[in-house]
Amino acid sequence: MSAPRFLIDTNVFIGLEDHAEVAPHFASLQQLAGRHGVEIFVHEAAIDDIRRDKDETRRRVSLSKIKKFPVIGKMAGIDQTLLEAKYGRIRRPNDLVDATLLHALDIGVADFLVTEDQGLHERAERISSTFGARVLYVADAVSFLRTTYEAVAVVLPAVVEMEANTISQDDPIFVSLRGDYPGFDDWWREKCIKPMRKCWVVMDEGNVAGLLVRKDEKSGDTDATLPGQKILKICTFKVRTESRGVKLGELLLKQVLWHAQSNNHDVVYLTTFPGQQTLMALLEYYGFRHTHDNSNGEKVYEKAIGRDRLLRPDGISLFDLARENYPRFATGDGVAAYAIPIQEEFHEILFPELMNRKQFSLFGDTGFQRPGNTIRKVYLCRAPAQLSQPGALLFFYKGKSESQPSQAITTVGVFEEMKLAHSTEELRRLAGGRSVYSDTQLRNLAATQNRPVKVINFLLAAHLEPPMQLAALKSSSVFAGHPPQSIKNLLPAQQMSVLGQGAFGFAI
Template sequence: MSAPRYLIDTNVFIGLEDHAEVAPVFSSLLQLATRHSVGVFVHEAAIDDIRRDKDEARRRVSLSKIQKFPAIKKTVGIDQAALEAKFGRIRKANDLVDATLLHALDMEVADFLVTEDQGLHERAERISPTFGARVLYVADAVSLLRTTYEAIDVVLPAVVEVEAHTLPQDDPIFESLRSDYAPFDTWWRDKCVKAMRKCWVVMDDKRIAGLVVRKDEKPGDTDATLQGDKILKVCTFKVRPESRGVKLGELLLKQVLWYAQTNKHDVVYLTTFPTQATLISLLEYYGFEHTHNNKGGEMVYEKSLSRSRLLPEPAVSLFDLARRNYPRFATGDGVAAYAIPIQEDFHEILFPELVPPVIQMSLFSDSGAQRPGNTIRKVYLCRAPAMISQPGALLFFYKGKSEGIPSQAITTVGVFEEMSFARSTEELRRLAGGRSVYSDVQLRMMNASEDRPVKVINFLLAAHLEPPMSLDALRQTNVFAERPPQSIKNLAPAQQISVLERGTFGFAT
């Protein structure tokens, strides 16, 4: 069984080998890969990219340094027209390099591509969600390597609510905020500290990895243009540069949107500069719209939140409807629903926020209960014979008999995206992709093969039932017969309604 190969883009190589100080997350990528015998490769096309550098001295140094990485050679006979047909329009030399890197990924010469180029991520996502999940930011590649090979040691991030005055002003995240906004210290002291404004933070090794500052606003005293009486402004949405990627940003955005929907906000908005391409892509994926630019030149992104039932739209898939209106999802006639039994161990991996909170030391107090969390887009692995084909179908996860609470209950609602099959451990690693929360040991123990493929189910985490729907309640409402299902079970419309009636989602279902 071969070790996975990580192909790095030119921008990652430069981040590793530049004359400037190497960011910790770039160093971690190589350290983890070396420690676990994971191959890190460059591509001949990237070497061509460096050869086009007009700075002769820099070009010579870069070419000398890139030699220490093994190179994936270009495929003979593949022309620009073929690459363009598969990977999108090629307008310039950099686009050709991007398409060539994606071709290597598509051929499975490389398992994952690591790049900070937002355009390259978008190209991959247009191929398919599964393919897009194999293109990683550096921070997400580091997270995947840690999860895959050091799962026992990984502490999942926890979103903690604090007041602004409790945060240490010498934390490195504030340095980048000051560089983005010169009057930051004055604004922070006068508007946040004095007002004891509420914040959400994610900690990493006693430092702030991500920060959200929120503020309630009303019509007439807001930069929002969408209509609504209750407006949530996200004053600050910041991920520390070395932690920047999709996963941490998604965790924070989930916190914002679940809070806003539950607390009956009509609009949520934030401002950002055009250079924040990763954040902008994340916002647009989940339905934020660029409505205007403010006086400071920042782009204002807004999202309406409704408490009415989400109805299907012609020519729009139910999945796209759900992601654009997240955290709402369509229900009822025409929306398929399934109960998915899941063992306790895998339930805790996929939904760590439902594990009873542990008491641990906190930066903000002597002790406190913290619930970990993870991303919105997830992947579930199983061998159930049932097929799910409708993007946007509802997935009700049923936690089987467990030592921890809850036991034998439907806990969680997901929105189905797509299903694929892995017929080897190598293919399983690739298909689980950047959304994987499984260790390499767990992936290998599944023994994926041609005869016994593993199903890879991609979905959005939509909501948790609070409280979970117990087995007794499921029997009383005829969702389940006497015995709970041992495999994926299709639910009739009436059964779907019975489950949804037990949830409090912040919108009608």
């Protein structure tokens, strides 16, 4: 059984081999891959890309350095027409390179593609969500390698609330903020430090990896254009360069949207410069819309936070409805629901924020948690049930456990799609960049042709507060007797009995 193969885009190769100092996250990628026997490949099409560089000296140096990497050759007989039909419109030579890289990923010659190109991520996501999860930013590739091969040692942080005056202005995250915003230090001192403005912060190894500054506004005193009396402005949304990818941004966005939904905000909005393509794509995926531009060229993204029952209009799937209205989701008649039993070990991997707080000392600090606390997740099992309705509700039942909660439904998810993995290699690919499982855990599942593993992609929608205990599940006829040992279909009345336990900030 081989380790996964990483195919790197030209922009990643340049980041690793450029004349300039190698950025820490690029160096970490190369070090972790080397340590764990993960091969890094380049594609013959990327070499063609370098040959088009008009700077002769740079072209010669790049071509000499790229020889350090093994090369994946082009497939004979695959022309532009075939690539365009599968991977989207090809207008420029660079688009042809992108489609060729995706083809190499698609046929399995590489397990993951690492690129900083937002357009390439979007191409992959349009093919399928599972395929898109195999295209990683450098920061997410580093996170994947750490989680997969160094899971015992990994200590990645959760979001913590801090006051601006408690954050050191010498932290490296402020360097790029000063570059982006002239007069940033004065603004930070006057508008954030003096009023001790609340911030959400993600710490990593003593430094700020992600920073989000919030402000409550009212109608008539805001740049938001959507109607509403209670408005949440995100003044600063920053992920440090070496941590930039999907996971930390999603972690911070989850904090924003759960806070807004729970605290009866009508609108959430923020501004971003046009070059922040990764952030804009993340915002749009979860229902933010670009409403206008400020005078300084910043784009304003707004999202309405509804509290009515979510009804499905014609022409949209239940999953897309939930994604665009996140964290709301559709319920009741016409919405399938399942109880999913999950062992304590995997519950703590998927939902680390629910671990008994006394356990956090195992990971070094009570404010730190393992890296499962994002929105898009993957669950692995061998249950015989076939889940087919995107947007179906998943109720995770944690079995008898040493730590609390025990024997209770704790969490609501929104089903996206299910795939079958027939080998460990295929399991790695299908779990993709969302995986929070170690390589040992993946291998122990022993996926084979005759005993495949189900890969269930879902959105984390909510946690029940408090969890619905087994006694209540029995008394309300959600469970007739013993708790299920496999995925169990729930009737609409059973679904509503579980949902009635929670406080979601919107009508169910």
